[in-house]
Amino acid sequence: MNGLYRRTWQALTFRSQPFFSERRSGKYHRDSYDFMKLLGHCRTIRSVQELHAQILVEGLDQNGFLATKLIGKYVELGEGESKMGTARKVFDRLLQRDVFLWNVVIQGYASFGPFVEALNLFDEMRVSGEPTNRYTFPFVLKACGALKNSDKGEIVHGYVVKCGLDLDLFVGNALISCYSKCQDVETARKVFDDMSLRDTVSWNSMIVGYTLNEREDDAIMFFHAMLHNQADCLPDDATLVAILPACATKSASQVGFWVHSYIIKTGMEVGASLGSCLISMYGNCGHINIARDVFNRIDNKNVIVWSAIIRCYGMHGLADEALNMFRRLEEVGVKPDGLIFLNLLSACSHAGLVAKGREIYKKMEAYGLERNDKHYACMVDLLARAGFLEQAAEFIEAMPVQAGKDVYGALFGACRIHNNLELAKEVGEKLFILDPENAGRYMILASMYEDAGQWEDAAKVRKLLRDRNIKKPAGCSSIEVDRIHHVFGKKDETHPFTEEIFDTIEKLERLMEEDFEPI
Template sequence: MHGLGRCGELMISTRETFRSFRFYFAGRTYTRPHLRDSYDYTYLLERCKSKQTTKMLHAQIIIGGYEQNPFVAAKLVGKYVEYSYSSMEVARKVFDSLLDRDVFVWNMLIQGYANLGPFVEALDLYYKMRLSGLSANRYTYPFLLKACGAMKDGKKGQVVHGHVVKFGLDSDLFVSNALIAFYAKCKDIEISRKVFDKLHAKDTISWNSLISGYTANGFVDEALMLFHSMLRDHSTGLPDHATLVCTLPACVEASAIQVGFWIHSYIVKSGMKVDSALGSGLISMYANCGRVSIARDVFVQIKDKNVVAWSAMIRCYGMHGYADEALQMFSQFLDFGLHPDGVIFLCLLSACSHAGMVAKGWEIFEEMEDYGVEKNESHYACMVDLLGRAGFIGQAVEFIESMPAQPGKDVYGALLGACRIHNNIELAEEAANKLLILDPDNAGRYVILAKMYEDAGRWEDAARVRTVVREKKIKKLTGCSSIEVNSIHHTFGVDDESHPLTEQIFSTLERLDRNIQEVLVV
């Protein structure tokens, strides 16, 4: 058999309780007697498009006596794993009924648990496989590491890493890529980099995993430098879709417009399709760099826009003061029959807050219930910010008191910011006292209160607050500047001597300073 008729659709009849199994092939009807061997069943399993169809064929496999065939069983387990979490129970029953299991069928079920959960079952199954006398292979460990990464369980993952080294698979590219991704997910980016550096032959997945890990853990400058290194490494090949998707968020955070321009140009020149994943990244990048019109052009080019793409464009309009355009876009979003989520409502509330549209903000906040969207602390904090910016401090306090859940640091942080705008010191002290408990290591909260005291001439109170910061050794994030030179992103602070070209930089600055002095004297 080389193909199925009627657009390749497998058609199964359950007449007489599966006694007559029928499917259509090349315009002819075939019945159960034509299914003579395991190849027929595996061939048909590959073409099953739904869980119901798979169950029907599963029944015929049992009737035909092929449920113990290793090829058919492995394909059947794999097919159930492709569907949803609820199918894992059936896949496990098929697995448990097998009298003889090879490593392939073990890997199939481990993969299912790693993808769908419960993730701990993947590890339990691995240890049962080892007890049965079977050895894991290069495909087993990436599934296990994926499960450990999903659980953010660094200790279990380190044990798996130990087994990888013990069985001599630590130099395997497939396994090493999984180790890079695992350590990045567990926020141990240094070890992730060490695994990456030990690889002699890296592929695109190796680079993508570490770039994504750097970005996810906030090391956006390192992510961009690694991206440049990848471009210079001719042995790896050109960046793919995944490379650009994981690099664009770093461009957004670092406002690296030149890198973003290069990526956009590369997409156009290579003919790569701008889907929602790429488009959303480009829109966010252009939004952070103030290029609203270009962001809009990118949005228009996206063929299948999902809620993420719409949210990115609404956020772009809102952050630059185009609240009316953001609201109009939300109306278009609803006209397309799409369902909003919490992120899109947060973007709308933020737009209203920056534009001072209090009534519209209240309306949108109440609409969340109509769409069944749960309100979280970010939404409440945005409403406090909306009311506070507009000068409705009393209403903001009442709103906090009426919250169904205990207000968190974001809510009180928004209230403190509003007090700073409108110079309400008494309420700022109350908000700050809450924040000292909820967010004690955030130096920015103390600085706001200290500056308010200084503006009011209350120098002793300001000194007291700054003393608390010193005594508790709370460090304020150091301000820095950044610049791109020859597509390389450099970051530096005041009197920073960490750059390898420090001597040349300061020498150039001194020469420029002398030139300026000479011009001023003349």
Template sequence: MVLLLKTQINGLARQAEVLISLKEPFRLLGFFIGGRTYTTLHCRDSYHYTYLLQHCKSTNSIKKLHAQITTGGFEQNPFVVAKLVGKYVECSESSMEAARKVFDRLLERDAFVWNMVIQGYANVGPFVEAFNVYDRMRLSGVPANKYTYPFVLKACGAMRDGKRGRIVHGHVVKCGLDSDLFVGNALIALYSKCEEIEISRRVFDEIPGKDSVSWNSIISGYTANGNPHEALMLFRTMLQDRAACLPDHATLVCILPACVEASAIEVGFWIHSYIIKSSMKVDAVLGSALITMYANCGRVTTARVIFYQISEKNVGAWSAMMRCYGMHGHADEALQMFSQFVESGLCPDGIVFLCLLSTCSHSGFITKGLELFEKMGEYGVAKSEKHYACVVDLLGRAGLLDQAVELIRTMPMEAGKDVYGALLGACRIHNNIELAEEAAEKLFVLDPENAGRYILLASMYEDAGRWEDAGRVRKLLRDNNVKKPTGSSSIEVECMYHTFGADDESHPYTDQIFNTLQRLDRIMEEETLTQ
């Protein structure tokens, strides 16, 4: 039936594999795919097209084989077309155009082909097209299955579109797939990305057989939504629950940022010990999370040791270490590391320059900071508002307020709250009330809910003895109902976090706590009198 001649040249060696069957007529077709030459005689068997598609490693090779599929009359074969669409989705990282053209020409589509296209849009975008194709799939009469919904929900999550996500969730419930593990995991991720963590938690609790993805998704969701204590409690539950999975690489990457945010350093130390005892590989992602954790608790030496243990360092690992040096006043080491980074052949991104500009700002390295700011263009890194804010802070801290104002005027984009916030802070340092008033006026529009802006200007008025102006600003703060975040402290008792704010009586054990504090006060007074 088929003759397949495969020739591969490797140095001086030549290998040939010939499969010959002469039961039917055939014709000669040639392909050069992935460094190999394939010659087929007779192309009426779809298996051989799918076999050749498996070996395609580039869009160009897929297109050549696509032409042969078309001339061979297999453009309507669902088996071949599904494989072809899948290869276009796999290799076309930036565009779904070719895959969509193949899909649109197909007259009869099964669920597998629909899912392939939805998956492609969910991965590379435009994400709304994944939802649109899903709608077309439902209208065509082809029922969605448990593989369809995770792709659609992923696209809704990427768009942060909770409304569309809830519509799909309703379809999931109607078809009875709400208890499916993979669909449930996709729902957890969706609601977490849409900042609806309570719904995400309810979905998590209702999943009957949770896997590591379930735990990782909800822990990551709590961390990303500013609930580090809940993330840590779930992590402890995961460790204590015998039915739960053991923490894996993804779990630790998810929980380490929560340790940083909640200052749960002991948990971070335990995680590092767990990594060592389980012989888990510290790659660039996990290593960066550990470096950040140790940087935030001031252990620069330990962070440096971890950095040098990472065999394949990426930009994230380098920037984490530079930030660690910068935040603890080791500006020279941070700048030296940047030189090593460039020599390694990697290209810096915007985050790297943010770390360096912030380091120069806090260390007073004005000339070096401006030099790095100018070099951003040489590396093809676009200057964002945050980069301009760092330079405004750099100039402002040095007392060069006129240069900072001139920089703001020449910005290619509209200056935002970060830029004017940096300028206001510099005015506070150098007691420039007039310029502070201009910056504050902008901030009251750009960042009206930030109480710190009002309080900073009011404090400057009070220092200058301008009590009426100070009162006017504080009245404006009250009239706009802008509340200053209440200071709080937290304590961990038996794996439970208890948070206390100023004059806070909401804790269920308030009476016992205050009684204990009063007894401690009396004991301290008695001890003081006896001394």
């Protein structure tokens, strides 16, 4: 016996004495059907190990059905390395494996990691000559998406086409999700357009893909297309959870209102996931009272819901309300996470509550939470925004990790507010290395030099900007009309109704000239 089976045998020695005594006397015998039923009732990893030992004793370890059930249970109940490690050992000892067994192990790796093992096992499966099926590829594509491995995703896509499964609904949905996570949303859209059959998951996957790739306007437009063109594919809760973040980012209140109305009309339950999305959307659109009403109506409030309402108050300068919500969170026994503390620190920073911000920052230790670069950046912003620039610089020096662009960026912005050119020069040099493509950093420093009358230094910074060919992102305006978000820039003629828009502007100008009466 190897180490795995020796430990499994030892786990059984005490609890299973009656079974072994009966077996030696020939009074008792279990077959694969019995073990399948017993495994179905297992709720702990220890019970699975004990039954595994009995399966070995009975000589049923090569039974494919039992092996599949064992692997599934180890994946379901295991922790850490035992989740996939033991399951893989059971798989490796099998002399004969069918496609279902391969799929179960690949699915385990694709769901719990290491994701690269799912791809390695898929390659091993192909080399062994075992044929794949429509269930194999969604698991493999899921692993490709998790790794953001677009090259491997394209190779797997080739195998899909070769196997004639490119028109399969489930495989198609997996391809959309994979390409979206690999930041290739154009190919994901092409897969969607080529599908002969689509379901709600297909539409949801594309909406999520656009949102993940910061194309919220496309996500909203696609949502409208789903409503207008697909009577058989009505939105479900997953659709709404996918579209609400896009509404929140673009402050598309009309679409958000429609989504909320749809939820009420259909009687859909507003749980933690959907509720937190609604709170974030209303918060971004400035409807704080409605966000609070949604919060109050959620029965089982988890840490994500509390974080959403705290952020809602904080982003609108209502730091006292955000802190009150945090106190309520502690009173009901919900353990806060790092995101909640980040939202609280941001609220304190914008409200100038330096002492309270320090207290919140220290409280993270009491909850055993690890601080990251964003927490440090918030603390620097808190101190520097309030005018304590030297303390902010000392805080950076005392940080246990190397400060990143967010930390120095917070200090740099405060230097502009308080017109501290000397410190801005020092911090700017670091940012030009840490964040060399950010044109705004160069423009701020150049403006500070100009305000101080140091024209040569300002010219050097602007020349550096040109030499590095760094372009400032073009600004744009946006407006929401009939639940559709329109974005346009200066002298923008790309809108399909450009002529009508300019005609209307000219008519308005003429009306204004006619109505204007000089004094």
